[in-house]
Structures are given as structure tokens and as C-alpha cells.
Amino acid sequence: MNDQRIRTLHLYLACAAFCLIMPTMAHAHVEQGQAAGFLTGFEHPWSGLDHILAMIAVGLWGAQLGNPAIWVLPIAFPMMMALGGMMGLLGIPVPGVEAGIAVSAIILGLVVLLDIRPNLVIAALLVGFFAIFHGHAHGTELPPGQSGLLYSMGFVIGTGCLHGVGIMIGLIHRYQVGKFLLRGAGAFITVMGCLFLWQAVA
């Protein structure tokens, strides 16, 4: 290696060392836990099978009922779920929350299985009623140090994505075989709901 190359190498090393010892800006009280709050909230609905199956059942039922239920139910659910979460935050008790979540899976699975087509208002009220239990149980579990707003946004968006999954699966309803498969999915959700109820009560 000639002198020129050695000098160049030294220059690079000096520059690198210089960059490493540069003082960085000192931010006092910078907000922390922002991204973590959103991710925790987003992950939360996906972490419990009872919640996942009930959310997907809402999407399946919406797809089975068709327009306008396909979008009314996924709009009604997060609003009522947030109301349940607010009740939980204010310390307003809801009796039998875990059993209510399990029953929601049973009932929503049954309506998909039996292809029940009630009035839109009744369908929205039924879905909204069960949403309160889900919100009360899961909407308030904020880990310490994380942003409550971003946790809430993540939680709502995560739930909405699960509805979206249910709707996408439910689109098979347009095919004859798909109708049977959809009802089979309803049966599976009902059976799982019974299992959750057994666990909640036992």
C-alpha cells in the first residue's frame, strides 16, 4: 500500500471518528411509546381467539346479508365497542363480560350457520350489543408508558381489519358452494363459542 492510500485511509478513519464523537441534540421530555402504543392496540384484537372469531363472524354475517348490512355492521361494531371501552375506563361495570364475549361468538356463529336475515336495525343492535362486551374487556388494557390515543386507534383499526377479513371470506357467498362453506364457518364459530363459554363459566 502506498503512502497516498494510507493517508486517504487515515482521513476516512478520522472523519468516521469525528462523526461518532459529535454531540447529538438533547431532547428533553420527548414523547415516548407512541409507535408502541399503536402497535400494541393493533395487535390486541388479534391476540385472543374469542375476539378474532366474533369479529370475523360480524364480517361474515355482513357479507351474507349483503348491502347495506355489509358496511353498516362494521361501522356499528367499532362505535359500540368504543362505548364499551369508555364504560370500562369510567369504571362502569358490565356483568359477565367473558361470558358475553363467548355468547357473542355462539350467537353470531349461529346467525351465519342458519343464514338468519333479520331487519337491518335488529342486526345492527345485536352486533352493537355484543360489541360492548368486547370493548369493555379489551379496549382498556393499555400497557404503562404508552399513548392511550394511539393504543385506541390501533385497537379500533385492528378490529376493523378483522371485520375486513370476515367480509373478504364472506364474499364466497355469491357461489353455491361458498354458501355451504360460509354456513360451515358459522358452525365452527358456534362450536368454538361454546368452548369459550365453558372456559368462562368453569
Added chain:
Amino acid sequence: MIRLLKQKAGFAAAGLVGCLLFLPTAAPAHLVTTGLGPVYDGIGHLVLTPEDLVPTLALALYCGLRGARTSRYAVFLLPLAWFLGGLIGTMSGLEPAYPLSAASFLLLGILVAADIALPLPVVAPLTVLIGLMHGFLNGLVLKSGPGIAGLLGIMGALFVLVTLATAVVVSLEKPWTRIVVRVLGSWIAASGMLMAGWHLQGAL
């Protein structure tokens, strides 16, 4: 001789630059700074503060659903009202607080989700009210940092954001795309309800 002098001058200049680079920089409290000046700090504040960003987008979604005429008003009214509110906030002696943002989330989210067709004489004052309120809250925070220059940055960012978001929504033609916007509104309203819960929990 001349070469030696040049070498010494070079070392002196390098030393001076090194000293300048090693000078400690400012330690701003409570505000995220971009390091690019107060105008960009204002833009950064808007973009990184969901309490302000989400209601702005919700208002843009709502105005977009109402059509191009309402959107044109929003594009100009919101930044101006925000700036005016910010000026009042910078002159105020109140402490920064955010519980009012939950009301914006809830109100605008419900308006978008339900697609309530309010007339322009109602939407325009509502836009001004939202702008004044959020601008005021921003002014309370920004007075200890970027100040009025930061408000100018926010105003510019608002203009761009509202223009882009309303343009996207106005251009939606297929029914399902408008439904997607309404679903977004329901998510915003739900987040606002939970946000109100967190505030009330802290207050109780």
C-alpha cells in the same frame, strides 16, 4: 515558507470548524424539533401529533363527501382559522391541554360515518370552529418553541393536506369507495370515544 503558513492556516481553520461543531445545541422541552428551523418544526408538529392530524383528515374527508364547493371553502378556511387560533394561543397564558381534541374526533367521525348532509352555511362555521380550537391548542404549545413561524408551517401543511385529502374523496365515484371513507369515519369516532374515556379516567 508560504507553504508552511498555508498549512498552519488550514489547521487553524479546521480547529475552528471543529470547535463550532462541538458546541452544544439547544435542548427543547416537550416539542419534537426537526433541526430544520421553526417552519419545519411546525409542519413536524402537525404531522406527528395525531390529536391534530386525525381531526384535520376527518374534516377533509367530510368536506370531500359534501363535494367540491364545500371542499374549496375548507381548503382556505381551516388553515386561516387555525393560524388565527394559534395567534390567540401564543398570546394566552393557559397551559397546554388536549381534552377538546376528543370532541373533534367524535363529532367529525360521526359526521363522516353517518354521511350527514349539512349545508355549507353550517359546514363553514364548523370548519372555522375546529380550526380556531386546534390552532389555539397548538399556539399554547408552540409559544415556547417555534412560535408564529411554526404556525405558518402548520398553515402551509394544512393547506396541502386538506387539498390532497378532499381532492381524493371528491374524485371517488364508485359507491364502495365512499363506504370505505365512512368506515374510516367510524374508526375516528370510535377512537374519539375511547380518547374521551382516557381523559375522563384521568380526571376522575
